[in-house]
Amino acid sequence: MNKLPPLNALRYFLAAAETLSFKAAAEQMFVTQAAISQHIKTLEAFFGCQLFIRGHRHVSLTKAGERLLPDIATGFSFLDKGVGNLVMDPRPNILNLTVIESLSSRWLVPRLYLFQQEYPHINVRIQPTNRLLDFDQNELDLAIRFGIGDYPQLKSRKLAQDTIHLVCHPGLAKQIDTAQSVSRHPTLTEKSSDIMPAWKSFYQQHRINPDVGRNALHVDDSSVTIIEAALAGQGIAMVRNSLIFEQLEKGQLVKLFNFSFKCHYAYYLVAPEAHFKREKIQCFSNWLERMFSEIPQ
Amino acid sequence: MNKLPPLNALRYFLAAAETLSFKAAAEQMFVTQAAISQHIKTLEAFFGCQLFIRGHRHVSLTKAGERLLPDIATGFSFLDKGVGNLVMDPRPNILNLTVIESLSSRWLVPRLYLFQQEYPHINVRIQPTNRLLDFDQNELDLAIRFGIGDYPQLKSRKLAQDTIHLVCHPGLAKQIDTAQSVSRHPTLTEKSSDIMPAWKSFYQQHRINPDVGRNALHVDDSSVTIIEAALAGQGIAMVRNSLIFEQLEKGQLVKLFNFSFKCHYAYYLVAPEAHFKREKIQCFSNWLERMFSEIPQ
DNA sequence: AACTACAGTTAAGTTTTACTTAACTGTAGT
DNA sequence: ACTACAGTTAAGTAAAACTTAACTGTAGTT
Numbered sequence: 001m002n003k004l005p006p007l008n009a010l011r012y013f014l015a016a017a018e019t020l021s022f023k024a025a026a027e028q029m030f031v032t033q034a035a036i037s038q039h040i041k042t043l044e045a046f047f048g049c050q051l052f053i054r055g056h057r058h059v060s061l062t063k064a065g066e067r068l069l070p071d072i073a074t075g076f077s078f079l080d081k082g083v084g085n086l087v088m089d090p091r092p093n094i095l096n097l098t099v100i101e102s103l104s105s106r107w108l109v110p111r112l113y114l115f116q117q118e119y120p121h122i123n124v125r126i127q128p129t130n131r132l133l134d135f136d137q138n139e140l141d142l143a144i145r146f147g148i149g150d151y152p153q154l155k156s157r158k159l160a161q162d163t164i165h166l167v168c169h170p171g172l173a174k175q176i177d178t179a180q181s182v183s184r185h186p187t188l189t190e191k192s193s194d195i196m197p198a199w200k201s202f203y204q205q206h207r208i209n210p211d212v213g214r215n216a217l218h219v220d221d222s223s224v225t226i227i228e229a230a231l232a233g234q235g236i237a238m239v240r241n242s243l244i245f246e247q248l249e250k251g252q253l254v255k256l257f258n259f260s261f262k263c264h265y266a267y268y269l270v271a272p273e274a275h276f277k278r279e280k281i282q283c284f285s286n287w288l289e290r291m292f293s294e295i296p297q
Numbered sequence: 298m299n300k301l302p303p304l305n306a307l308r309y310f311l312a313a314a315e316t317l318s319f320k321a322a323a324e325q326m327f328v329t330q331a332a333i334s335q336h337i338k339t340l341e342a343f344f345g346c347q348l349f350i351r352g353h354r355h356v357s358l359t360k361a362g363e364r365l366l367p368d369i370a371t372g373f374s375f376l377d378k379g380v381g382n383l384v385m386d387p388r389p390n391i392l393n394l395t396v397i398e399s400l401s402s403r404w405l406v407p408r409l410y411l412f413q414q415e416y417p418h419i420n421v422r423i424q425p426t427n428r429l430l431d432f433d434q435n436e437l438d439l440a441i442r443f444g445i446g447d448y449p450q451l452k453s454r455k456l457a458q459d460t461i462h463l464v465c466h467p468g469l470a471k472q473i474d475t476a477q478s479v480s481r482h483p484t485l486t487e488k489s490s491d492i493m494p495a496w497k498s499f500y501q502q503h504r505i506n507p508d509v510g511r512n513a514l515h516v517d518d519s520s521v522t523i524i525e526a527a528l529a530g531q532g533i534a535m536v537r538n539s540l541i542f543e544q545l546e547k548g549q550l551v552k553l554f555n556f557s558f559k560c561h562y563a564y565y566l567v568a569p570e571a572h573f574k575r576e577k578i579q580c581f582s583n584w585l586e587r588m589f590s591e592i593p594q
Numbered sequence: 595a596a597c598t599a600c601a602g603t604t605a606a607g608t609t610t611t612a613c614t615t616a617a618c619t620g621t622a623g624t
Numbered sequence: 625a626c627t628a629c630a631g632t633t634a635a636g637t638a639a640a641a642c643t644t645a646a647c648t649g650t651a652g653t654t
Contacts (some may be wrong), residue, residue, distance in 0.1 A: 004380055006640080007304035023601060034643055038602055045450045047383050048569025050433050056602055056650040071379025075372045082368025083301055086344050086361060136346050152340040203571060272345025305612085320630060332613055334632060354630055465609040 005046040009039040043186040102223035104128040159267040162200040166259040169233035179206035186235030198261035302343040306336040399520035401425040457563040463556040466530035475502035483532035495558035
């Protein structure tokens with residue numbers, strides 16, 4: 001195994017040799033013409049001979065360049081083939097997906113029949129979980145997370161921002177005339193995501209001592225339970241718009257004090273970079289973006 | 298032509314797959330184990346699956362890794378073949394060499410029979426020139442230059458430093474009793490290399506006004522002519538030691554005032570980097586270094 | 595002859611990648 | 625319990641690679 005020159009330089013050589021144009025090679029390789037020029041120069045220095053004759057408006061191969069081309073072309077075609085085979089989707093008709101539990105049950109699953117109608121050949125298998133599972137181990141294709149979008153070794157694509165509302169049952173709302181009176185009722189909270197900062201913001205905005213009125217019902221990491229409790233009139237909750245906008249529209253829940261809190265977190269599609277090339281994932285993410293864009297703010 | 302992952306990562310994958318050891322792959326690729334580890338991780342992120350199962354004291358390939366290996370191995374073997382074919386010497390028994398004229402005629406050519414005796418299968422073809430010719434165009438293997446060793450797109454290997462002496466014919470030396478009297482005799486100069494700085498140094502050292510005594514005979518860029526003229530007693534010259542040390546030993550020339558000037562320039566072997574791998578060039582450069590080391594200072 | 599358009603070159607600066615080092619982790623063997 | 629070894633990872637440094645902008649040379653056009 002000899003010392004090879006910079007491998008990208010060989011790749012650019014191939015592109016230039018096939019097109020007989022540094023400009024066309026640059027376009028093909030998504031770099032500038034200068035980059036191609038410099039790499040060819042590096043290769044020529046490495047080999048100690050010229051590979052191209054520079055002409056006006058195009059280049060041509062020297063004898064040395066012609067000698068080099070076939071093996072390099074064959075070499076890269078094998079590399080392309082090897083890489084291409086592995087990038088390909090082993091299960092093009094099954095989409096294994098993890099989704100945070102709240103979004104799954106309250107928003108996605110009720111809509112999935114629309115995706116099924118549009119793409120009947122793709123079976124979506126949802127696994128609700130609030131943890132980021134290992135993709136390889138669990139044969140996952142995609143995850144929908146709510147967070148800051150930074151996951152090691154994974155690519156994130158932002159789906160949507162969200163807003164948190166302070167809400168309760170309309171019957172309970174009649175008993176809440178001032179912001180301060182909120183503390184006299186059960187407040188439904190969770191520790192995850194942006195809910196705690198939202199409460200803090202509300203208390204600060206209305207100059208309320210958060211320690212007054214210790215009636216809070218704490219449910220650890222379960223937006224779903226909190227929303228069910230709020231719908232049942234059991235307390236006041238901070239909830240993301242995407243999870244309750246339909247109940248707001250139907251008057252099953254009402255906003256209090258017009259309080260809104262812009263989340264720092266957002267919804268993300270998360271997967272290994274290669275997965276985003278899979279057609280089923282492109283179909284699903286297009287559909288999902290459309291569904292998200294239909295959520296009223 | 299798909300987007301490929303970093304090509305060096307594929308190369309390290311191949312080394313690791315063939316040895317089943319990141320440590321052995323690192324040794325083979327002349328990088329650290331950490332570099333291999335990081336690149337494999339990058340590849341696994343690119344493909345969205347694991348390529349190796351990490352074990353104690355060795356690794357093994359996953360199914361995905363086993364699927365990737367054959368095409369990558371074939372791909373790189375073609376790249377190695379293509380590159381190897383071009384690096385190989387098209388004329389292993391002829392060494393085309395340019396040498397600065399002065400060194401060629403006064404020192405190298407008289408010794409070349411020694412090289413021929415030692416390497417009878419290598420024909421050295423010398424082209425004396427004081428210009429750096431194009432290697433490709435002139436089918437050159439090597440050049441011997443006297444300079445600072447910095448030539449664009451070429452590699453330089455330093456052969457030797459040199460020293461400049463102030464010399465003349467012994468007969469003429471009898472008429473030169475003081476440094477100042479040097480100006481009353483013809484001084485043989487050239488514009489190239491370190492000769493002018495040497496003269497300047499001599500004048501400064503002896504507090505001589507260089508404009509006094511305008512008998513200088515100027516020969517443009519021809520040490521050979523200057524040396525011939527000095528040997529004929531026609532004037533005083535600054536000359537590099539390597540070109541006249543034999544004449545000094547035989548008393549055909551004498552040093553004046555024990556003046557020496559250490560050259561800033563040096564002798565260099567110059568060629569495209571690839572040429573230094575050629576066996577004939579390795580033989581010649583070893584021989585040449587020995588010949589240079591035999592020059593008395 | 596002058597001007598224009600285009601492709602390749604190169605210097606200089608910026609960005610990105612790749613590498614190393616050092617500390618750490620886990621697994622066997624002693 | 626200790627030791628040895630191979631792989632991992634964070635942090636820092638060095639090198640490579642890229643871009644931009646100015647330049648050059650060659651045809652074609654006016």
